Amino acid sequence: xxxxxxxxxxxxLTPNKNNWWxxxxxxxxxxxxxxxxxxxxxxxxxEYDQYISRIGYASSSDGFQFDRRPNIxxxxxEDYEKHGMEDPRITQIDDKIFVTYVVLSxxxxxxxxxxxxxxxxxxxxxxxxxGIITKNFDNNKDVIFFPxxxxxxxxxxxxxxxxxxxxxxxxxxxxxxxxxxxxxxSISSTESTLSNSVLxxxxxxxxxxxxxxxxxxxxxTKEGWLLIYHxxxxxxxxxxxxxxxxxxxxxxxxxxxxxxxxxxxEGYEKIGDxxxxxxxxxxxxxxxxxxxxxxxxxxxxxxxxANLDELVEHILKDSIVA
Numbered sequence: 650x651x652x653x654x655x656x657x658x659x660x661x662l663t664p665n666k667n668n669w670w671x672x673x674x675x676x677x678x679x680x681x682x683x684x685x686x687x688x689x690x691x692x693x694x695x696e697y698d699q700y701i702s703r704i705g706y707a708s709s710s711d712g713f714q715f716d717r718r719p720n721i722x723x724x725x726x727e728d729y730e731k732h733g734m735e736d737p738r739i740t741q742i743d744d745k746i747f748v749t750y751v752v753l754s755x756x757x758x759x760x761x762x763x764x765x766x767x768x769x770x771x772x773x774x775x776x777x778x779x780g781i782i783t784k785n786f787d788n789n790k791d792v793i794f795f796p797x798x799x800x801x802x803x804x805x806x807x808x809x810x811x812x813x814x815x816x817x818x819x820x821x822x823x824x825x826x827x828x829x830x831x832x833x834x835s836i837s838s839t840e841s842t843l844s845n846s847v848l849x850x851x852x853x854x855x856x857x858x859x860x861x862x863x864x865x866x867x868x869x870t871k872e873g874w875l876l877i878y879h880x881x882x883x884x885x886x887x888x889x890x891x892x893x894x895x896x897x898x899x900x901x902x903x904x905x906x907x908x909x910x911x912x913x914x915e916g917y918e919k920i921g922d923x924x925x926x927x928x929x930x931x932x933x934x935x936x937x938x939x940x941x942x943x944x945x946x947x948x949x950x951x952x953x954x955a956n957l958d959e960l961v962e963h964i965l966k967d968s969i970v971a
Contacts, residue, residue, distance in 0.1 A: 652963050653911050653941060653953040656713055660917050660949035662691060670695040670703050670721055674922055676944035678707075679739040679865065680931035681746060687712045687933055688773055689942070690722060690737040690748060691950055694922075700757045702733040704750065706773055712933065712940045713952065723748070723768060723776050730766070732756055738930060740794035740866040742811075746770045747840065749792040752781065765792040765815070767841060779841045786817035786843065791832070791862035791879075794840070795899065797869070811837045812899060814849070814863035814876075830860035832878060834900055847900055850878065850892060853969060856909050857890060858883050864929035867894065868939070872961050873903045877929050877941060880909065887926040888912040889943065891964050904968035910960070911943070911953060921946025 662675045671693035678691035689707040694700060706722035707715040725734055735751035748768045755761035765783045768776040783789035795812040813835040831851035835843040852858050857880025867874040873893035880890050888909035895901035913925045924946055931942035937957050945951045 652960055653955045655915065655951065655953045658713070659915065659951040659953075660945055661713060661715060661952055662689075662707065662717075662950035664694075664948070665717070668695075668719060671705055671717075673697060674948045675705065676947050676950055677736045677928055677930045678942050678944070678950040679737050679748075680933050680940075680942050681739045681741055682712075682933035682935065686710060687715075687940075688739075689715060689931070689950075690739060690773075692735050692737065692944075693721075700733070702735040704734050704737050712935060722773070723750070727766075727778060727780075729764070729781055732761065734766075736790070736930060738791075738793045738866065740796055742794060742796055742798065744771060746773070747794050748776065749782075749794070751790045763788045763790050763818075765789055769840075782841050783815065783817070783843055786815070788818035789815050789843075791816040791864075792843075793863050793866050795867055795874070799836070799899075809838065811835075811840050813837060813843055814867075815843060815846070816860070816862040817846075829858070830862070832861055832863050849894075849900065850876075850902065850905070852880065853905075854880070854907060856880055856882050856886070856888050856912070859885065861890070864889065865932040865941070867899070868932060868934065868957075869896070870957065870961050872965065874899050875957075875961065875964075877910070877932060879928055885925070886913060887928050889927050889929045889941070891960070893961065893964050904965050906964055906967045907969050908967060910963075911941070913946070915945070917949050917951065918945040921948035923947035 674694040687709040704723040707717040709715040732753040737750045740747045753761040767779045792815045834849045836845040859881040864877040889911040892905040893903040928944040
């Protein structure tokens with residue numbers, strides 16, 4: 650039985666031919682929900698020569714139909730942003746909205762170094778940029794915060810530590826007993842640095858053999874923190890997986906699915922700028938239903954939904970962790 654059900658009118662966001670900066674592709678969207686509206690930030694492409702990404706904004710009252718702003722949401726004003734701003738991820742901590750995004754050292758076709766930057770906002774109108782936060786790691790992306798702060802034994806005061814997931818390629822070596830890009834968890838005293846990193850999830854199954862990376866910000870459930878992530882197979886098919894992490898110490902993995910929870914099946918997921926991609930980057934909870942937003946084939950934005958309790962039960966039942 651399928652756990653996630655695709656919206657019948659997917660994709661929910663497609664390229665806008667009348668708006669130059671998003672005329673070719675719109676994908677890998679992240680979201681937040683304030684009880685009234687679903688706010689979305691998405692990656693947009695307006696040309697294929699240099700393939701420079703920009704970040705747009707859209708909002709919805711029902712989680713399905715979105716209205717876009719005509720202008721770029723986060724302008725590339727800093728030198729480190731001039732080669733593109735990719736794959737925004739949203740986390741709300743207290744009254745601040747944290748937005749991480751990928752920046753490049755060169756044009757994407759020149760095999761650049763990859764970093765992740767951070768901006769903070771309260772209203773999606775103005776963004777305070779805090780700069781690159783992954784300077785001590787090479788080629789680090791898929792950076793996302795936990796929505797709570799923690800005290801888990803690194804001599805920080807109570808509830809003072811930021812937990813941040815990331816995927817540093819530089820740590821994929823025999824010294825760390827892994828050979829493929831994996832998900833790491835950083836326990837940091839500030840939001841602008843990654844420190845005290847520990848390995849959380851590495852590729853285990855055939856469908857995620859090549860690499861894994863964190864998706865949306867984890868969701869707190871009664872059984873643990875729900876982490877949705879992407880896995881890439883040897884033949885470069887992108888799928889979505891899920892895990893549960895300990896509520897008090899998310900370094901501990903309680904359960905993890907053997908099989909993907911969503912994989913490319915529809916045309917808009919199988920054919921695009923990069924074929925065979927389901928790339929989860931956003932979730933919201935509305936009336937015990939989880940809406941999972943994802944990029945389809947690096948060209949469009951899509952959504953699928955599931956009952957939260959059924960999803961958690963499925964993860965526990967399909968678990969590869971004892």
